[in-house]
Amino acid sequence: MRLFDIVSLATLGTYVLAQNSTTGQLGDAIAVTNNPLGKEAIAVLPRKSFFTSGSLDGNVKGAVRVTTGPKGKGVNFEVTFSNLPKEGGPFSRWFPLLLSKMTYPLTIYPAYHLHVNPLDASGNCTKTLAHLDPFIRGEDPACNSTNPATCQVGDLSGKYGKITSDPFRARFHDDFTAMKEGPGSYFLNRSIVVHFANKTRITCANFTVLRCAGVNATSTTDELCQDSSTPMPTDNNVTPFIGGAGTLSITSLALLPLVAVFLAF
Template sequence: MLKNILSLIIAATVVVSGTSNLTPATSDTNPSDIVLANANLVSGEFNAAFEFTPAESKNGLQLAVTASGLDMETAYSYHIHAKLVPADGNCTETGGHLDPFKIKETAGTAYKCDKDNAQTTCELGDLAGMFGSMTADADGKFTLNAPESILTFGGDNNILGYSVVIHRPDSTRLACANIDSFTAAPVNPVKKC
């Protein structure tokens, strides 16, 4: 009984210290105040959650992905695209991959993302190239936990203000969502006069 109560208390504490006390970032938010950016992609049975948080190692952002409703043992690619998803949800409008350093344009058909040299060989938005494709297990699920990356909030390798797109094996766009960002506390608290 006591054990059950204790585990309830622990579970409640985790919820409180989790996403429930986060505040949506605005265009005025300093990127260094952002503690989480996420994108939740839904399309029919398909569901994927991307969570970007500052890496404990301080090397860029860590990325956690969970996805379900995938065709089993099928590889999907996923990227950060250079434009936001419009209000009508049309993934085609998100443009091409985020590539601020024009890596793909420079490499042309020789483009090959080498995850160990991501800064010089990968489009910044080539998540599948940097972290491996999204390949579902026998239950149609996929998880990824990448502890660090070249991605950052703000600066040259910024990912804020863009979107995540998942492609079917034939490259058509399965689902997309904007990357929303949050701070741990209100950035501009409303003052009552």
């Protein structure tokens, strides 16, 4: 192996190690343990498309449904998306190593996140501002899915898997999102945004509360919440989160410097 290939592998491994140690300026995200029992909400994607310059026929269809986690701990998410634009991926790309002709395959997928602002009457998804990030972590380097407390609170696809199929459906539990007003991780007054891999926004929607059973994990007092029977879009293609989307895992990337040194001799 040539010297510049070794340097390239070492540089990539160093970047991954930095990714693994990155956290917010205010520290790791704090687990939420007092969400209202039985609270439920949904964000349904609109019929009108925000992204109009591609192959999209109508708009992406789907919804994000959320319910309080067991004993008020965190939030359960159920995500469904379909009718994705063809240019939205997934795409296979060959990742060039620094100063080298060597390449490694990575797969690029569309993503979805909780954003700071709700969608206003204009329907302009750019007005939802940035990802929900109360611990000031920032987007770069990318989220380390093996340690979700170090990620942006709103980076759902970074923590639990990007959109890998059309139609797409996933269920997961997040410890760090709040369904009770007060903390910065509260998101029911915010929005969900679907992105291309290059961060171009495709569509977005606000959350609507469906039901509240209790104020917190120990309370028996009912909250005043709007009842609704809004159905969750159904699809048989359920994709549980099993790790990162790329064909190179975080662990394998972190070991690249060691592999490079070994192959040099």
